[in-house]
Amino acid sequence: MAISFNLNGNPVSVDVDPEMPLLWVVRETQGLTGTKFGCGIAACGACTMHVDGVATRTCVLPVEAVAGATIKTIESIGPDTPSAVQDAWLTHQVPQCGYCQSGMIMAVEALLDENPTPSDADIDDAITNICRCGTYDRIRAAVHTAAQLRREG
Amino acid sequence: MSDTTETKKRSTLGKWTRRSFLATAGVVGGGLALGLTLSPNRLKMAADGAATGDEVLLNTWVKVTPDNKITVFFPHSEMGQGAGTGLAQMLAEEMEADWDTVSIVQAPVTEEYTNSDLGRGYIVGEGANIPAFMYPMLDFAFFQIAGNLVGQMTGGSTAIRLTGHHGMRRAGAAAKEMLLQAAAADWDVPVASLTARDSMVTHEASGRSATFGALAAQAAEYSPNLKPALKDSAAYRIVGTAKPRLDLPEKVNGTAQFGIDVTVPGMVYAAVALPPIRDARVAAVDDSAALARPGVGQVVNLGDAVAVTADSYWTASRAIEALGITWSGGQTELSSASVRAQHVSDLEGGDLEEMDAEGDVAGALGQGTSLKAEYEVPYLAHATMEPMNCTVSLSGDRADIWVGHQNQLFARNAAAETLGMEPANVTMHPVYLGGGFGRRGDMDFVTLGVRIAQSLDTPVKVIWSRETDMTNDTYRPAILARMEGAVQNGRISAFSNRYIDARSGMPDSERPFDFQYDVPNRDIARVICPSPIPVGTWRAVDFTQMGFFHESFMDELAEAAGADPLQFRIDHSGNPRRRAVLERLGAESGWGETLPEGQAIGVAMVDSFGTVVGQAVHAGVSPDGGVTVHRVVSVVDCGRVINPSAAEAQVTGSVIYGLTSALYGEITLEGGAIRQTNFPDYEMIRLENAPEQSVHFIDSDEAPGGLGEPAVPPVTPALTNALYKLTGNRIRNLPITKSGLHVA
Structure with a gap:
């Protein structure tokens, strides 16, 4: 079943295992590789994105948990002029x-x-x-x- | 230009003179305009990937385009040290380039860019497949660079002190000479009447000027001077300034591409299972549950590893967990205790190899105050933030590989050997390294990636989990050392050290075992005891263990002499650079001043990789043993500083790396397995316990020393020397938690 959320201002819908962590959905199905994999257990913070404005470690966050949410990644920060x-x-x-x-x-x-x-x-x-x-x-x-x-x- | 035409004609007959080869290397793409008739193959080999269109390569290190832009090719990996920017500064300085027009590119992985005298097979023997006609070019770039380096390697703190000092400066100076020659010929004036500045050649008398870009094609007609005149450092305008690193803009917006970020059309993702017990083999694999999972592709049993492919890494990693792997054999009896027992037994009964012997140690130990102590350190993991990964695409007799590696050329050759291919058929694609620290100089993650790819008919990105990375590292070895010393009349009269050498890969020529103070009677000997688990170069390598041993024992000797530890070091330092660093450390660190209750300062000094670093650590201990590191002061003599900002960052980062190991670092073995698997068990310093730091460079015009590593070793003994003052308990084993302390 497709899971929809807003990614960097764009509506996206993904048809993946609902347990797949948001990190891998964004990196692999959306092709945004600026967010990194470091530990896989939310211990290092390399995978931090904003979920509805809250800094969130996404390597353990099932994508089903962000259905309807607004996600921002590093790619959304100052793409034209630096923040x-x-x-x-x-x-x-x-x-x-x-x-x-x-x-x-x-x-x-x-x-x-x-x-x-x-x-x-x-x-x-x-x-x-x-x-x-x-x-x-x-x-x-x-x-x-x-x-x-x-x-x- | 008739002479040039003659030369070019001869070269088509296959007479590979230095002149003709260098000239042909100098024109690629624009070659037709210069009437070149060399075979495209030759041209391609000369500058594979380096020049396109009507661009001109003045030599293999620098490219000047008609729009007056300059590209510097640097034969090192960028793993955070800023080497590319520093090397470009060195080249641009000698070339008189306009810095604002300079950009950097990691050199394509071909022999032309190797950073040693690899060309003669000095290190790799048969592996060096460099045609004889290329020797002059290698000579040009690398003459005077000798020793134990390997091809296109980033390690041993070599980028600036070797490639930069010997290669980049001369390449820049030679390029400038060629541009001046071109202008002189064009304007029919003597070279000596011309000046180069800010990428422009000017003839003052006539007021004529031309940009480097406009002169580049003609300049490429000349042969580079092998020994060009170099600038007086007093005239430097680019070297010694804090130029912003050229690689940072893409590292703040997520666009920098690391190995793990590579996407190849049609690729699958692979997760791997490596033996949980050292050297165990796969006896059986039940893959039914794994293969039943949606998105899973293949299970690859390599005997010493099992991989699962899938349409996403996460799916592959879940499938790995679903595999029923039966492992057999392996070193089940291996433990930290068994390694230590072997060390003890070898120190007492093994073959001693003298590393440094002078005078009569036994006689001196019998007089004055003598003391002995046993020190040890554990295995350590590198824990780069980017776990090991490797992406491989095989097509017929060719291979393309994307892997962050500190030794791109050897990685290519290792992959080629695994594949049974000619190295020339393997293309390495440069990517950024998410940390190296020595780990990315090894070949295991490259050859594993290649072997998995061989079993598939699609490209594959192999990613190690953090757990796989931490339990399959090439560790900093655990070491045991027994030291003895004597003091008489306030001086060290004897020093002896018997230590285990676990073969980390550090060349003896770096002399990590030297006791770096003036002692008349010395006896330093090792017993070689190769580690039963893989070990490798860990940032600063054997200086990390020896620095802790020697600099802790130095404080013990000072105490035995009733001396101030800093003054005692100064009094035993005839070497003027070391002495100056120690004296400056006293002035900068607050040594001798009254500190807040519960705080103390410890000092240490280690001279490594051509650089002297003295460090002072202000630490505190709470009544329950909670340690706080308040402040670290570093005094550094690395010769001439190329980029003060990048240099400072290497020092402050090294301090964190060293302190992390002292406060937390330990990898232990039990039943043949590594116990620590991820960051909670192998903890890291974070912002909340990162100390305030200051870094002071000794003003120097000496040739640059290394800086990626030398600030790692002293900080640990400086810390434990401070803790001794606070607790009266000498720390002889790391991390500090083994002494009843913990991070506050």
Whole structure:
């Protein structure tokens, strides 16, 4: 049975095993590979997307659970002009290998939507994604810069 | 131009002179315009995939197009270190290029781009199928690069210090000379009257100027000078500046393509099951339940692995779980305890091999204060964020492979050997690496992908689950070491170390075993005890174990001498670079200052891969043993810094990598199986426990050292030295949880 949801502004309908995690539906049936597979148990955050605005780890999220929902992936963030977060990421030269960064950026976008002026403690609490290259110090600095860029609008 | 025509004509007769070959390599696509009549085959081999249309290759490292754009080809994998940008900076500097017009492309995987003297078969012997006529080109790119590197490899912190220093700079300088020669001939003026700057050649006296792009086709007529004049570093405008990395824009918008992102028309997805017990074999497979699942294709039994294909990876991975695999045999008796017992037995009865011996250690140990200690470290996994994967498309006698690999050329050759093909028939497609750390220098995930593809009639993307990745790594070896030392009159009079060498793959020429302080009587010897499970290069390799052993014991020696650990190190460092790093570390780290209650600073210094790193760790311990790492200060002498921003990132990232292993890292074996399977059992530092960091580079005009690895080793002993001050309990085994501590 087809499952319908909105993906990056476009209505999509997929006919897959309803238990298939959203991550694989988006990567394989929709061809959007910006969101990554890291652990398969929602421990690392590489697969973070927005589900109705909430940063969600999608490697364990059955696609049937998002029927009717609005999904946003990294591909929806500043496709034409970089978002404040992407801008800050480039200003601070955050990524190293870059593999975890789609998930990081989606987690940060959601944090700033909810809390426009996060403290370091707020950032630590909200962003629990793993970066094996260890870009954390630049991530923290970039989140503050992004928050400022958003305020300046 | 009649001389040139003559040369070209001769080359069609098959007389492969250096001149003719380099010239022919210099014009591809635009070749007709230059009257080339070489066979397309030859041309293609010279610059496979590098030039199209009317573009001109000045040499195999740089391409200049008529629109004055410059493309730098770099023969390394991009796994996060920013090598491509740094190498392009080195080339552009010497070429006098306009940086804003420079872009980078990972070089096609062909021998022309190898980053060692592979051409002579130095390492690969029969595997090097480079025609003799290409030697001059390899010489051009790689002369003076010797040693133990392998083809198109990214590891050993070599990109900048070898490829860049010896290859890129000269390629840029040679290209500039060719452009100047072209302008001089065109305008009939002496070369010496011309200047190059910002991708433009100018003749000041006449006011004439031309862009590099306009001169490129003509410049390609000249042979590159093998020893071009290089710039004085005082005149650098591009090297030494924090140019934004050229690969980052696509890494913030999801478009960067990693191996796992590749899609090939008609491909299926495969999940794999590897033996749960080391070296077990497949005895039987009940695939009825798996094959009954919708979307499942084939079950492939390779004897030492089983794969299932499906129309999605998730379906394949579910089907793998539904397989009834009976495994037989394997090293069921293998455990962490059995590995350790073997180490003990080998240290006590194995063949000792002297690595460094000087003076009379036995005599010195009998005088003054002597001490001995046993140290050990566990196996560690690499845990790259992108699990191992490999995509393979076979077609007749050809193969196309997409795999993030640190050693593209060897990966190609390994795939070719597995397939029984000529390496030239295997095309490797460059992709980004979602972390390497040494893991992606191995061949197992390439050959497994190829073997699975051989059983199928469609292309296949093989993805390892995190669990498969973690339990089938090529681990950083567990090591045991027994050290002895003596101090007399405030000086170290003797040092000895007996250690296990589990053959991680590190060349002895890097000398990780050296005790890096001035000691008159030394006796450092190993017993080779190959690991019973696969081991490999793990970021900074054997320096990670030796750094912990030696730099911890150095603090023990300082204490025995009643000395300040930092001053004690300085007093035993005749090497001026190491001494300067230690002195600067004292100034930058707050050493000697009063710290908040419950906090202490530990220091350590390790000189590896041509770079000296000193680190100070500010740590705290709560009454219940909760450890907090507040701050890490790194002082780095890596010679000339090519890109300060990228360099700083390598250091701060290495600190996290090293600290993660000290705080959490341990892979254990039981019943022949790896116990840790995913991140909860093999935990990582995250934002909440990532320390504040500062990095200080020693101002230097020395040749660049490596930087991908050297900041990993010191941070662990710096941490445990700080913890000793706080608890009085010397940590001689990692991670810290083995000493009754935990991450707060």
